[in-house]
Amino acid sequence: MRYHLIAKTILVTFFLLLSAAGNVWASPAQDQLKAGIDTIIHILKDDTLRGEANTEGRRKALRQVFFERFDFEKTSQLSLGRHWRDRTPTERKTFVDLFSRLLENNYVSKIESYTDEQVTYVKEQIRDKKAQIDTIIITDTIEIPIDYRMYQTDTGQWLVYDLVIEGVSLVANYRAQFTRMLESDSFASLLKQLEEKTTPDS
Numbered sequence: 411m412r413y414h415l416i417a418k419t420i421l422v423t424f425f426l427l428l429s430a431a432g433n434v435w436a437s438p439a440q441d442q443l444k445a446g447i448d449t450i451i452h453i454l455k456d457d458t459l460r461g462e463a464n465t466e467g468r469r470k471a472l473r474q475v476f477f478e479r480f481d482f483e484k485t486s487q488l489s490l491g492r493h494w495r496d497r498t499p500t501e502r503k504t505f506v507d508l509f510s511r512l513l514e515n516n517y518v519s520k521i522e523s524y525t526d527e528q529v530t531y532v533k534e535q536i537r538d539k540k541a542q543i544d545t546i547i548i549t550d551t552i553e554i555p556i557d558y559r560m561y562q563t564d565t566g567q568w569l570v571y572d573l574v575i576e577g578v579s580l581v582a583n584y585r586a587q588f589t590r591m592l593e594s595d596s597f598a599s600l601l602k603q604l605e606e607k608t609t610p611d612s
Contacts, residue, residue, distance in 0.1 A: 436531070437541065438568065439568040440531065443568065443570070449475050453468060454522065477514075479569070482510040487502075489509065489585050493588065493592050501601075508601060511608040529545055530546045540562075541562075542558065542559050542560070543560070554575065555574075558570055559574065
């Protein structure tokens with residue numbers, strides 16, 4: 411599976427989270443998306459968490475913010491697509507656990523390369539309990555459009571369930587990969603491959 415594209419997606423996404431500028435006209439969805447910014451910046455700038463010796467503590471703190479901002483169960487369900495409904499509760503839980511771990515292993519370490527990129531919020535589209543926030547991240551050489559797809563929980567919290575980077579959806583990308591695999595192989599084989607990807611030194 412082409413995990414490098416998704417790795418780039420998440421890395422750029424956290425550049426955005428870290429560098430977003432304030433906006434007094436922002437919706438609750440955008441405000442909540444930005445809520446992790448100060449925490450993440452504080453973690454990256456905390457002298458007690460810097461350096462290789464403090465990697466474990468730093469990444470633990472970053473993972474906490476990461477998991478607070480994304481609904482991995484919903485992302486997992488959408489990424490598995492029509493194959494989700496055929497899975498048992500145990501299979502679903504295993505898939506969500508492995509898929510979440512895959513994202514964690516591949517991307518949390520990349521957040522640490524944050525280098526003060528800038529971002530512009532282009533527009534918001536909010537309907538009922540769903541929102542899309544369109545943004546542009548600006549680096550020294552390029553501008554990258556990033557759209558956040560979010561939904562509101564019953565408690566009022568807004569969570570990210572999909573990202574669209576330069577027109578490429580995170581969920582759609584994974585769903586295409588998983589569908590191709592399941593057309594020619596078993597679900598157990600997919601779980602095995604995910605487990606291999608999430609095993610240290612694999």
